[in-house]
Amino acid sequence: MVHLPNTPTREREIKLSFLSIMDIWSWICELPNLDDWSESPVFELVSSGQADQDGSTQSVHLRADRTSGSESEAAVIFTVCLQGFPPLNAEKPLWVSEKCHVSRENPFLPLIVQLVQEIIALSPNAPNSTCPRAQLQKLKPEPIAWVMDSHSLESFSTFFNLVFILRLFWLCACDAPNEAGSLYFQSLLPSALEIVSSSPLPVLRTFLVTVGIDTELCFMRTLGYVVAKLCIFRELGVGLQVLVPPPCRSPGFSYSTEAHGVWALKGYASMMTMMKVASSDGLKPQIPRLDAKESVLKYALAHQQLEALVQLEYSVAFNDGFIQVLARIDNIRLHVAKLGFKNQNDEAEYGEEKHFPSRVRIWVGPEVGATYVGGLSLSRSTGNAEKEVEIQKIVKGHFQNLKLSKGKAVARTSTKTKMKNWRMDQEAEGNGAIFDAVLYDNATGQEVATGRPYGETSDDPIHGLRRRYVGANRPFTKTGSVVLAGDEYGEEVGWKLSKEMEGSVLKWRIGGEFWVSYWPNQAKTSFFETRYVEWCDEVDLPLIPGKMIV
Structure with a gap:
């Protein structure tokens, strides 16, 4: 269980240079x-600038110790230490690294591998997840060594800072x-996460691509869990609001790749970092009553993360007078991971309550201002839904053998409409192709991302998405994911490019807007909300006959 940091009784001066965190790796090197x-x-x-009664100052520091041995076996061990904290107030080791032999190539590689390995082993559980955590095979050092060698000292220092702060989270918490x-929560964590949210980290992208998807999921779920805790503490007001601006309205982290004829866009966003576009909170009185159950529900919903993957297949054909570029949706996979641990109290009561994807809008096309298209x-044509009309006629009457001779005819007409939860559309904006998928409530026909469940003033609103993870006609997988494959979007879209572009590598835009909503599933609550995030990046489009850039 993570300790909630104590609210200080008086303001303490935190002696922390924003740039000093960035210098940890430089100091080691x-x-x-x-x-x-x-x-x-x-x-x-x-370090806190406020001395205790005995004159000591509370601090957290990293110490480097030389181990005994010959020059050829000389090694350094790093230790995270606490100073000035009760009950002893003396220096207390909190974490010790493995030996780093200074005579070897990349002497501090074991330190980084150990930090990443421990982050993976401590990553939060996602129910029904195959992310192996502690069962993951021992992390190979070669990919991390390649990441170190392929980036500058300044770039890698920023990445090392993030890794170190994530590991320090579990130690201090x-x-x-x-x-x-x-x-820790008042100083180190906000500053480090502000760096991540303010600008993309190229080294983090390289690291995730290099180490593989299993390590990527565990690493990013740890980051999402830490961000969720920071946002919760800020909303509770535990002394953090006076520090640096919170990273709790950041677009998360995303990156794109191009390989083997596939463009891919990946994104991760902790739920509380996504912009809120609709909520039942705006429908309540200015001074709402304190609802303990709703608070527990919101706490459980805060420990969730959107994980999005967009894959588009593309091909290039060289004709006599032009170049044809074709692209089609291969997969759009949206998953809301629950970031927690099996002993969390909210798991039993709100285990089936989670956000779900309610809309996705993907765009792809040439760079802005391109004149070669x-x-x-x-x-795909605009949907023109078919209706089945069923006419039933019933005739009632009396015949001659009865005393009264009269007849009566009744005609009844019923209409059946075939409806899907998801509607797919294609659009164009300039030279950009747009793929849109919108979730609808079959009970009311309204768009979920912009609507709200019927009877929102009741403790048990009515809508067609209750028990949405069970049954044969559910709009999601049993784990709450959504998979939209190419067969849902029709055939490919195409661009005609000038023949003069042959032999070049163009930059192609790829991006997406993602909406996730919460409507009650099994819980009796009037709470609902919709959150939104947008990502955009560039990928390569090689126009080289007979050659693919990987």
């Missing part, structure tokens, strides 16, 4: 020669005194 060490070098991560956790062709 610039450690002096082991022969010149008169004492163990110390890097102060964070679970294994340290409450005061240390409070100091001659035209865009779509392949």
